[in-house]
Amino acid sequence: MKTLILFLSLCSFLFASNISIIKVEKMHCPLCTTAVKKAIKKLDGIEKVSVRLNTKEAKVIYDEKVKLKDILDAIKTTSYEGVVLSTSQYKK
DSSP states (O other), rough: HHHHHHHHHHHHHHHHHEEEEOHHHHHHHHHHHHHHHHHHTTTTTEEEEETTTTTTTTEEEEEETTHHHHHHHHHHHTTOOOEEEEEEEEEE
16 A cells, blocks of 8 residues: 555656746737747647736746747747746646
């Protein structure tokens, strides 16, 4: 029984999602936020994206397949630059 509990907790750690807050400073209108959100959502492994104009931040929840560089590169395709403010494990 202890082995099963240890195994399940290890699996949840290995397959845990990450959450990153990314500053996208030069966004200036709702179309900007939509473009950034769509670009990030195209990546395989993205679970949830929200982009807010008032804070100029994107909050991205993603699985272990996604690298932060991939997210930042996706933002660059919209001609904006993203800067990672924080990253942590996301508890579902």
